[in-house]
Amino acid sequence: MQKFYNREKELKLLRKISQNLTTHKGQLSVMVGRRRVGKTRLLNEAFAGQDVKYLYFFISRKTESSLVNEFAAIIQNELGAKFFQPQSLKDIFEYLLDYAKTNPITVIVDEFQDIQRVNPSLFSDIQNLWDSSKQSSMMHLICCGSLYNMMTRIFKGKDEPLLNRDDRFFKIQPLKPTYIRSVIEDHGKFDAETMLNWWCLSGGIPKYLEWLANFASENDNIFEEVISDFSPFIKEGTHRLVEDFGSEHRIYFDILGAISQGNTSRSQIENYLGIGVGVHLEKLEEDFDSITKMRPITSKETSRDVRYSISDPFLKFWFRFIHANKSAVEMENYAYIRRHIARDFETYSGWELESLFEAILMESNQFGRIGGYWDSKGKNEIDIVAINDLDKKILIVEVKRNQQKYKEAKLIEKSHDLLKKLKLKNYEITYRGFSLDNLIEVMDEFVG
Structure with a gap:
């Protein structure tokens, strides 16, 4: 099994809750995080081999x-329980809560949101059973799900039966840049180019890092392995999204494909596809957590000056290079796709370098606000603006793949409009050029 990285705080708290059930009785934890982010592995690490009895149930889309x-x-x-013969899922929960009155137990229900597809009334049944048994049953119930907004709605929606029944809410994020670096260093491959490539291909998703680590031991050219007959990356976008998107998956794939090709505003997407996409954009953002709305850092939440970005770096890569060449995939012409990558990846990864530096600054915990800026005409773009209001500091960054292309005087000139709109007085302003050439130095400076 691959080495387990990070998640120390989550491991410690999950174990503590389960180990104190005799004192605290019923505890309900909610765990959310996108597919492949490592929720199941985290739960296995937390409880396997520990002195805690636990059961794992997966809500697959069966009857x-x-x-x-x-x-x-x-x-x-x-x-x-050899003679236990339940007739319904309600019977299962009822039996386990009764069992927990005399025996501490942790019960994990994975893809909990899919109960909606199996039997929506079960949410009310669980609420009634939990409310009547929580004070007497020594159960740690962990409801785990991959659709963040659906899970949030189930436990935070004002008309939902399980409203505020959770005692803990864990949101499992992809691994931060320092942990991606650790994985690469553990495989003896670390340099700036490799760090950027692995960011583009994984976005910190542990499963993808595991695949990349396996490939790295076989071939120095990672794309020879990533784009090949037996690579799990080829079908991964389809596997990850079709089940979530359901019968409308084609329109969602078309929208994500359009965004991956540089159509980032609603009007650009609609012109590219020739259809209205307002409702679908809303669902991609709010229900599926697949896209992110970006506004200039000076804008209010209500501003209509919005650009859309695919949230996950791997899916961004997959739509740009694999889904866009689906005919070549069908013909198993992987050499053609690798030629496309050889032609365009340097430019593409230069854009993605921006999101990597943004992630590094976020991990540093030095800033309260981080974003980009462009004016009302879409001009005077600034790649990264990071603001620390406590210490009154502003970091303004231009990201270039090649450091020689950074011109500080030009960045200062472009920033006039930004600073006027921010209206922040007596702030210390720092202008920086971040690039592939100084990626390692910037990581060392901000996240050690």
Whole structure:
């Protein structure tokens, strides 16, 4: 098994909750994070080999009766309940809460939001059972899900039965740049170019880092392995998204494909596709957490000056180079796709360098606000503006792949309009050029 990176705080808290059940009784934790981010691995690390009895249930998209049979078999094997024959998922929860009155137990329910597809009334059943048993059952119930906004709605929506039933809410994020660096260093491959490539291909998603680590040991040219017959990356975008998007997946794929080709405003996307996409953009952002709205750092939340970006660096790469060449994928003409990457990746990764530096500044915890800036005409663009209001400092950054192309005088000139709009007096302003040439130095400076 691959080395486990980061998540120390989450591991410690999850174990503490489960180990104190005899004192605190029923505890409900919610864990959310996009697919492949390592939620299941984290839970396994937290409880496997520990002195804590735990059960793991996965809500796959089967009929309720199929899930009941599957879960009943787990209970019979793990708890020795040989004559337990439930008829519904409600019976499963009822039995476990009753069992927990005399035996501390941790119960993990993965892809919890998919109960909506199996039996929506189960949410109310769980609420009633939990409310009546929480004070007497020594259960740590962990509801885990990959659709952040759906999970948030289930536990925070004002008309939802499970409103505020959670005692802890864990949001599992991709690994930060320092941990990506650690993975690369552990495989003896670390340099600035490799760091940027692995950022573009993983965005810090542990599963992708694991794949890249395996490939790195086989070939110095990572794209020879990533774009090849047996590479899991080829179908990964489809596997990750089709199930979530359901019957409308084609329009969502078209929108993400349009964004990946540089159509970042709603009007550009609609012109590119020839259809209205307002409702779909809203769902991609709010329900699926697939895109991010970007506004100038000087704008209010209500500003209509919006650009859209694909949230996940890997999916950005996948739509730009793999999905865009789906005919070549069907013909298994991987050499053609590698030629496309050889032609365009240097320019593409130069743009992605900006998101990597932004992630580094976020990880530094030195700033309260980080974003970009462009004026109302889309001009005078500034790549990164990082503001520390406590210490009254502003960092204004131009990102170039090649440091020689950075011109500080030009950046200062472009910043006049930004500073006028920020209206921040007596702030110390620093202008910097970040590039692939000084990536390692910037990482050392900001995140050690």
